[in-house]
Amino acid sequence: MDMWLREGQIEDAVMTYKVKETLVRKKTKYQDLCIVDTYALGRMLTLDGIVQTTIKDEYVYHEMITHIPLFTHKNPKKVLVVGGGDGGTVREILKHPSVEKVVLCEIDEDVIKECKKFLPEISCGLSDPKCEIFIGDGIKYVHEHKNEFDVIIVDSTDPFGAAEGLFGGSFYKEISECLTQDGIFIAQTETPFYLPDTVKRVYDDAKAVFPITKLFMAGIPTYPSGFWSFTIGSKKYNPETADLSNTIDIDTKYYTKQLHKACFVLPKFIEDILE
Numbered sequence: 001m002d003m004w005l006r007e008g009q010i011e012d013a014v015m016t017y018k019v020k021e022t023l024v025r026k027k028t029k030y031q032d033l034c035i036v037d038t039y040a041l042g043r044m045l046t047l048d049g050i051v052q053t054t055i056k057d058e059y060v061y062h063e064m065i066t067h068i069p070l071f072t073h074k075n076p077k078k079v080l081v082v083g084g085g086d087g088g089t090v091r092e093i094l095k096h097p098s099v100e101k102v103v104l105c106e107i108d109e110d111v112i113k114e115c116k117k118f119l120p121e122i123s124c125g126l127s128d129p130k131c132e133i134f135i136g137d138g139i140k141y142v143h144e145h146k147n148e149f150d151v152i153i154v155d156s157t158d159p160f161g162a163a164e165g166l167f168g169g170s171f172y173k174e175i176s177e178c179l180t181q182d183g184i185f186i187a188q189t190e191t192p193f194y195l196p197d198t199v200k201r202v203y204d205d206a207k208a209v210f211p212i213t214k215l216f217m218a219g220i221p222t223y224p225s226g227f228w229s230f231t232i233g234s235k236k237y238n239p240e241t242a243d244l245s246n247t248i249d250i251d252t253k254y255y256t257k258q259l260h261k262a263c264f265v266l267p268k269f270i271e272d273i274l275e
């Protein structure tokens with residue numbers, strides 16, 4: 001008998017994946033965690049039935065959420081990741097030699113534990129001596145740290161449950177206070193195709209806090225519509241016009257210096273959403 005995983009993040013549209021094997025399925029303190037091996041995309045982490053990351057396409061998300069802000073900032077030394085327990089974002093951050101310390105603030109320690117066990121290609125950076133892991137709520141962590149991080153990456157689940165408070169004006173104000181004076185923040189901000197109101201609200205909320213706010217897109221096959229947005233709030237550096245002439249070459253599969261500039265050119269319907 002064939003086994004299929006049915007993903008239903010969007011109410012009226014689902015994706016299904018043929019499953020080879022279920023590696024772990026458990027109820028953690030916060031969510032239903034599952035790692036399966038699939039025929040199409042290799043091993044895949046789902047939380048509450050929603051695909052978070054897969055071996056085959058994880059590089060798009062992790063490279064774009066990391067290298068756009070880190071190459072925009074002139075000298076990122078201290079980076080905070082809120083969420084991101086699979087470790088892919090930390091792995092990419094550690095490719096930047098200027099970074100001295102990464103703090104990963106993840107609410108659910110089971111995500112870290114199971115990803116270390118079943119997704120070592122993604123979680124490998126979590127054991128690096130530069131990486132400090134803090135188990136707790138990102139909202140509280142950001143509130144308790146002021147003027148500390150050069151870059152803050154909100155690598156969270158979608159805006160419900162524990163992650164709900166990670167999207168919105170009051171959190172972005174706290175983020176701004178947690179950043180240094182030329183700091184940059186970035187968050188994954190959902191799909192403008194299915195969730196235009198969420199994308200617009202989050203963009204407007206960031207714009208009310210940061211002098212420079214930009215939205216860019218990346219193509220992520222396993223996220224609904226494949227069309228995913230990221231929002232950047234910056235105190236000083238403009239990611240769209242960043243000087244990349246002296247940046248080091250790092251090993252990537254999606255990010256390039258040309259794409260760094262091109263990803264900010266938006267299709268008309270997204271420009272209309274943001275207006």
Ligand code: SAM
Nearest residue numbers: 052083084085107108111137138156157162163
């Ligand atoms: N790439 C992913 C995506 O967009 O689907 C996000 C992956 S990462 C696994 C998301 C993590 O955010 C989860 O492990 C979840 O436990 C964590 N998270 C959710 N709310 C949080 C909060 N308030 N503080 C810290 N971590 C949180």
